[in-house]
Amino acid sequence: NECFPCSHYVSIRYDNTRFHGYIPAYHLTMPRALHEWDGYKYRRGLKICATSWSRYRRRDYNPALLGVKEEELRTVRNFSQHEFANYVTYLRLMNVLHNFPREDLEYYYMLTQGNGQEARKVLATLY
Numbered sequence: 001n002e003c004f005p006c007s008h009y010v011s012i013r014y015d016n017t018r019f020h021g022y023i024p025a026y027h028l029t030m031p032r033a034l035h036e037w038d039g040y041k042y043r044r045g046l047k048i049c050a051t052s053w054s055r056y057r058r059r060d061y062n063p064a065l066l067g068v069k070e071e072e073l074r075t076v077r078n079f080s081q082h083e084f085a086n087y088v089t090y091l092r093l094m095n096v097l098h099n100f101p102r103e104d105l106e107y108y109y110m111l112t113q114g115n116g117q118e119a120r121k122v123l124a125t126l127y
Helices: 081-093 102-112 116-126
Strands: 006-010 022-024
Touching: 081 102, 081 116, 102 116
Parallel strands: none
Antiparallel strands: 006 022
């Protein structure tokens, strides 16, 4: 449509709409004064919001669509033993873990192989 062209910017918000993931140009040009101020949603500089995938297909993230080149992709490595100890200390400070025994640190490092996501699942379940 000539009256409502799409921009070349992508956004997940417009994924399952007639814009197919691209932000319509008229949404970029709306003046801020016409928008409802949502300052109450901000806490410590972050906007608190929730989304639901129940009625939508899950998005298959495509790095090419987002403009990420193949050489820019990285995989996060597993923790070293020292980094794992720091991670467990951080979880204790954030009150995720309670009464974690220091002597079991090497055992849980070996059990999770330093994988942070697996470590959090196992440790939060047990402690």
